[in-house]
Amino acid sequence: MPRCPYVTPDIPETQERNMSQEMENHYREILSALGEDPEREGLQDTPARAAKAMQFLTHGYQQSLGDIVNDAVFSSDTDEMVIVKDIELYSMCEHHMLPFIGKCHIGYLPRGKVLGLSKFARIVDMYARRLQIQEELTRQIANAVQDATDARGVGVIVEARHMCMMMRGVEKQNSSMKTSVMLGDFRDNLPSRQEFLTLVYN
Ligand SMILES: Nc1nc2c(ncn2[C@@H]2O[C@H](COP(=O)(O)OP(=O)(O)OP(=O)(O)O)[C@@H](O)[C@H]2O)c(=O)[nH]1
Ligand SMILES: [Zn+2]
Structure with missing residues (x-):
């Protein structure tokens, strides 16, 4: 699994971008499924923001006990x-x-x-x-x-x-x-x- 930008600054940038992009695409589809227009002004940046927020909210997946006890x-x-x-x-x-x-x-x-x-x-x-x-x-x-x-x-x-x-x-x-x-x-x-x-x- 790609590592998270909030915890591991040394991860390859492409991996980080892939995870963000994938989430962003899914959030755009969710907005469409809701009947929203993902291109309207107020929502244009929402998929990217939501992806970033979700990565932060789940950044524990990128940590291990050894890393944090240090x-x-x-x-x-x-x-x-x-x-x-x-x-x-x-x-x-x-x-x-x-x-x-x-x-x-x-x-x-x-x-x-x-x-x-x-x-x-x-x-x-x-x-x-x-x-x-x-x-x-x-x-x-x-x-x-x-x-x-x-x-x-x-x-x-x-x-x-x-x-x-x-x-x-x-x-x-x-x-x-x-x-x-x-x-x-x-x-x-x-x-x-x-x-x-x-x-x-x-
Ligand atoms: N034991 C436990 N249950 C949880 C936790 N978080 C959510 N739940 C429960 O997980 C259950 C999932 O039940 P389902 O019937 O499959 O889902 P649902 O139809 O959305 O259930 P309702 O919340 O009753 O509407 C619900 O009773 C939730 O309250 C948790 O941390 N521990
Ligand atoms: Zn729940």
Whole structure:
């Protein structure tokens, strides 16, 4: 798959142009299918803009865990729980390709090493900027933190509101979805799980 201009400046320019051009053509066809005139003044640049926006919204496909962690794993004697909460996320569900928007809380119990603070947000973004359902997003984030840190336990909670439930379908404006994944001590050890929930919600 061609790589994305937002993440990898070193990709061949022709590949980048091909992906943009292909998307642009499809957006033009969608506009025609809607009964619109893609050549009218207000829409002339829309296919190109929409293609660029879609490439940005899905740029996680062009990233890998190794790239974003980038060796920012540091030796540490800390063995107490670390929490990073309220990491905002913007994603799109794989069913409707409509946005779901919310936040993510991550906790882990280090085992000899800690992960650079910004990397938690980068991990969230990498998976959020791909198509999936919220449950899978939560699991992918948890597994990535586990892989990067070799922690004794990892907990991840995602809270989000889905546009496919709000703007269309059942049109419920006030419901939100909360998903969690607990690994290691967070799953097996009740006090650790409770400490995580207390630190996140109090
Ligand atoms: N579990 C889960 N479901 C999701 C997520 N995002 C969207 N959905 C649901 O995916 C389902 C798709 O159902 P379908 O019946 O195939 O599609 P639909 O006719 O568009 O469904 P409605 O949304 O009920 O109109 C819907 O119930 C959505 O609410 C998600 O992240 N997790
Ligand atoms: Zn959806």
